[in-house]
Amino acid sequence: MNAPDFNCLAFRREKLADPSRLSVAARAHLADCPLCQTFARRIDQNEQRIIRALDVPVPEGLNDRLTLTLRGRRTQPWRAWALAATVVASFGAGMFTFRGHGEYDPARFAIEHVMHEPESFSTARLASPDEFREVMAHFGAELTGQLGHIRYMKLCPGPEGTGWHVVLETDHGLVSLFLIPGDKVKLPAEKSMKGYTAMAMPGGLGYYAIVGNDEAAVAAFAQEMHQKVRWRI
Numbered sequence: 001m002n003a004p005d006f007n008c009l010a011f012r013r014e015k016l017a018d019p020s021r022l023s024v025a026a027r028a029h030l031a032d033c034p035l036c037q038t039f040a041r042r043i044d045q046n047e048q049r050i051i052r053a054l055d056v057p058v059p060e061g062l063n064d065r066l067t068l069t070l071r072g073r074r075t076q077p078w079r080a081w082a083l084a085a086t087v088v089a090s091f092g093a094g095m096f097t098f099r100g101h102g103e104y105d106p107a108r109f110a111i112e113h114v115m116h117e118p119e120s121f122s123t124a125r126l127a128s129p130d131e132f133r134e135v136m137a138h139f140g141a142e143l144t145g146q147l148g149h150i151r152y153m154k155l156c157p158g159p160e161g162t163g164w165h166v167v168l169e170t171d172h173g174l175v176s177l178f179l180i181p182g183d184k185v186k187l188p189a190e191k192s193m194k195g196y197t198a199m200a201m202p203g204g205l206g207y208y209a210i211v212g213n214d215e216a217a218v219a220a221f222a223q224e225m226h227q228k229v230r231w232r233i
Contacts, residue, residue: 005212006028006219008204009116010025010026010029011033012036013118015039015040016043016116016117019213028037030169042045042157043157045157065098078230098137100141101115106191107189107198108201109159110191110200110209111191111211113165113211114181115194116197117154120176127151128150135153136164139204140205140233141203141230141231141232142230142231144229145227147168147170147221147225147228148168148175150167151167151174152165153167156178157181158182158206160183161182161206162181162183164177166178166179168221170221172214172217172220173214174212175212175217176209176213177208177210177212177221178211179204179205179208180208180209181206183206185200185202187202189201195214196211197214197218198220199210199218202223203231204232205233208225209231210222
């Protein structure tokens with residue numbers, strides 16, 4: 001029997017926090033919940049894609065650039081590994097997609113992801129502005145100005161591959177920015193549901209999506225992106 005207060009949201013928080021270790025309550029919930037079984041398989045597949053990404057040959061010159069970038073500043077080993085792994089995964093994104101995935105609603109996906117990861121609004125993780133700039137650069141974007149205060153950055157599974165979830169504190173409030181690789185999103189999309197608003201637009205190696213619980217904050221940040229991001233891909 002599941003613990004009465006252990007629901008799908010609690011399971012997904014725990015699975016995202018440490019995919020390889022689940023509590024007794026989480027395992028009991030997983031055994032009885034088909035939806036969370038599907039979610040767990042998706043996370044496990046994503047973990048395997050990241051592991052395989054480390055075996056992909058790095059594009060010529062990228063390894064030296066990463067070494068030079070990380071050398072000379074205090075970067076904890078796990079941070080350096082996370083950044084390097086993601087850069088390689090981004091360049092090899094086409095190799096690690098969910099095979100056969102059809103069309104989907106990118107704005108709805110972004111809202112659902114925020115709903116399944118509520119700790120992103122209250123947790124500080126990989127919040128270096130320099131690392132954010134590097135992640136944006138390897139996704140195909142050049143920052144020409146500051147977008148806000150970076151509070152949270154995390155690798156996350158996307159419909160077509162591994163991407164980034166970034167939370168920024170802006171003058172208009174908190175917003176989530178998703179950088180998702182893939183080639184299925186061709187046109188801008190908007191969605192409002194469950195108290196959230198999302199805007200998704202093609203850019204870089206795939207698309208980016210902005211999510212917030214304030215429509216004005218989302219619109220303002222979209223304008224900031226338009227003014228301060230130059231897409232090179």
